[in-house]
Amino acid sequence: MKTRSQKIRYKIKKFSNRNRLSVFKSNNHIYAQLIDDGKGVTLASSGSIQSEIKNQKLNKKELAELIGKEIAKKIISCGIKEVKFDRGKYKYHGLIKILAEAARKEGLNF
Numbered sequence: 001m002k003t004r005s006q007k008i009r010y011k012i013k014k015f016s017n018r019n020r021l022s023v024f025k026s027n028n029h030i031y032a033q034l035i036d037d038g039k040g041v042t043l044a045s046s047g048s049i050q051s052e053i054k055n056q057k058l059n060k061k062e063l064a065e066l067i068g069k070e071i072a073k074k075i076i077s078c079g080i081k082e083v084k085f086d087r088g089k090y091k092y093h094g095l096i097k098i099l100a101e102a103a104r105k106e107g108l109n110f
Contacts, residue, residue, distance in 0.1 A: 003089065004089050005088045005089040008086060008087065008088065009086060012084050012086055013037055016084045017038075018082050018083055018084040018110075019034055019035065019036050019037075019043065019080060019083050019084070020034070020035045020037055020083065020084050020086045021033075021034055021035075021071070021075070021083045021084065021085050021086060021103070021108075021110065022034075022035055022086040022088065023085075023086065023087055023088060023090070023096055023099060023100075024088060025090065025095055025096070028048075029047060029048040029049050030047065030048050030060070030063060030064055030067055030095060030099065031045070031046070031047035031048070031049070031067075032045065032046050032047070032067055032068070032071040032099060032103075033045035033046075033071075034071070034074075034075050034078075034080070034083065035086075043075075043078055043080075044071060044074040044075050044078060045071070045074075046067050046070045046071040046074060047067065048063045048067060053066060053067070053070075060095060061095065061098055064095040064096075064098040064099040064102070065098050065099070065102040066102075067099055067102075068098065068099040068100065068101070068102030068103040068106070069102045069103070069105070069106050071103060072102070072103040072104075072105075072106030072107060072108045073106060075108060076106070076107055076108070081107065081108065081109055082109050082110070083108055083109070083110050084110055085100055085110040087100075
């Protein structure tokens with residue numbers, strides 16, 4: 001039996017050749033990164049552990065929205081507008097949904 005994250009990544013890699021926007025959250029922090037699976041390289045990343053974000057003293061929902069906006073700006077500055085959203089082992093609700101909707105508002109398509 002495959003785990004949820006294995007099933008999701010398999011579908012993303014098989015049916016799409018776009019770069020992958022991967023999200024990870026721990027109990028204390030949330031991270032997002034853009035991965036080029038063809039080359040195996042991280043193109044852009046953002047997370048709540050960065051000093052400029054960490055010093056703002058925001059709650060978790062505000063952090064997720066800020067990280068979504070910041071990662072979208074970094075990705076668009078690289079010249080990429082089409083990505084595939086990899087939610088990993090998480091359901092699409094709560095902080096994951098807030099991060100994804102903030103990235104969409106900034107201009108990313110997925």
